[in-house]
Amino acid sequence: MKLSSRAYDLFNAFEQPGCPVCRLTMASVHQYLDSLIYEYVNKPATHMMVRAARGFCPRHGWHIQNEINASAVGIAVLYEGLVRNLLKDMGNPDPKGGKRHVAQIADALAPQAPCPACEHQRTVEEHLLRNLLEHIGQDEFAAGFERSAGLCLPHLRQMIDADGSARAKAHVLAVQQAVWSRLQKDLELFYDKQDYHHLREDMGAEGDSPRRAIESFSGADGVR
Numbered sequence: 001m002k003l004s005s006r007a008y009d010l011f012n013a014f015e016q017p018g019c020p021v022c023r024l025t026m027a028s029v030h031q032y033l034d035s036l037i038y039e040y041v042n043k044p045a046t047h048m049m050v051r052a053a054r055g056f057c058p059r060h061g062w063h064i065q066n067e068i069n070a071s072a073v074g075i076a077v078l079y080e081g082l083v084r085n086l087l088k089d090m091g092n093p094d095p096k097g098g099k100r101h102v103a104q105i106a107d108a109l110a111p112q113a114p115c116p117a118c119e120h121q122r123t124v125e126e127h128l129l130r131n132l133l134e135h136i137g138q139d140e141f142a143a144g145f146e147r148s149a150g151l152c153l154p155h156l157r158q159m160i161d162a163d164g165s166a167r168a169k170a171h172v173l174a175v176q177q178a179v180w181s182r183l184q185k186d187l188e189l190f191y192d193k194q195d196y197h198h199l200r201e202d203m204g205a206e207g208d209s210p211r212r213a214i215e216s217f218s219g220a221d222g223v224r
């Protein structure tokens, strides 16, 4: 099997629970935010991006606050610059100002660029999906994908819109069909076993199928 380094990451993620693209994307976004916060000192470009976006989107702002260790100084430096610039851009709001005055300030408050972490995420997702399509023709890789939890629906739909041949996309869809058939049987077995006739039966692989179903259709918790 010949794999690019990203395809190799995917192949390893096939063995882990959940959508492999969600898993690798979330890890990459975490790493991106972690280094962004630590390397703030020498990165004027980072400051500009964060200011233009008027801060991070809610998901990524809270990710920094809650999951990046010791980020308080980085946050202080980044957001002080952000607030300082925002104050300047707002000008001097006049308490007696009219509609036009309020509209001007509304323009100044609007983000002029997307959240940098969302941009990073989009790039990583596209890269991973392209690698999935480029390697699905290799039997061992396709078999690994078939054993995995498959793509979540949002990533499956993104895959269809991604660059790549129709043949590779059809191949991914055929494998996904097999993955979802397995999920459907597990869900059926799960609720069958709740039936009083089956109370004594132990749960097998279907035990966590309700959770897997949510992830399969919504993506991993925190990915969007």
Ligand SMILES: [Zn+2]
Pocket: 019, 020, 021, 022, 023, 151, 152, 153, 154, 155, 219, 220
């Ligand atoms: Zn996903």
Ligand SMILES: [Zn+2]
Pocket: 056, 057, 058, 059, 060, 115, 116, 117, 118, 119
């Ligand atoms: Zn974001």
